[in-house]
Each structure stands twice: as C-alpha cells, then as structure tokens.
Amino acid sequence: MNRKIVGAHYGLKDWIAQRATAVFMAIYTVVFAICALTLPELSYSAWSGLFSNGLMKFASFLFFLSVFYHAWIGVRDIWMDYVKPDGLRLSLHLITLFLLVGYAGWAAQILWRL
DSSP states (O other): OOOOOOSSSOSHHHHHHHHHHHHHHHHHHHHHHHHHHTOSSSSHHHHHHHTSSHHHHHHHHHHHHHHHHHHHHHHHHHHHHHOOSHHHHHHHHHHHHHHHHHHHHHHHHHHHHO
C-alpha cells in the first residue's frame, strides 16, 4: 500500500513547539505580573527600572519571539488547511511571515529603547 503524505511538517514538531512556547508564555506572564504588581509605584521610572537589567529585557524578547512563533504555526496551519489556491496560500504565508518578522524587530527596538 502506497501512502502519499502531503504537508510541510507532518505535525509532531509543530505540536511540540506550540506547547513549549505556550508553557514559556504562561511562566513569563506569571513572573511579569508578580514583578509589575510589586513595583513601588506606577510611574515611568519604576517601569523603566523593571526593564533596566538585561535579564528582564531578554526574557521579554523571548516572550515576544514565542508569541510570534506560536502565531506563525497556528496561522500557517490555517492557511494550509483552508486556502486551496496555491498562489493565494503562498501570498498569505509571505505576508504573515513578513509581518511577524517585522513585529519581532519592532519589539526589539521598543525593549532596547527603554
């Protein structure tokens, strides 16, 4: 019996990646909420102080990368499952990819400007 497998990644790697990014995002959200809620005051200087060390900036950037990769997997699968014309699917893939890469650059610019 010949079985024709179609698709780009066959699922398991992407399933694991989505679960791993979701776990990281959940942990970061809890840690960030605790840090934000324990600020002495809600001011720009206190908020800026939270991000003054490199660890929080790096963790925040990893959070954003996790969000973008998580979104890429989900949206890519939507395009692959529901958009049948190849040209339209490719266009949507590229638009999504360029937007997410642009958002990652924008997040880096914002984080390292603080």
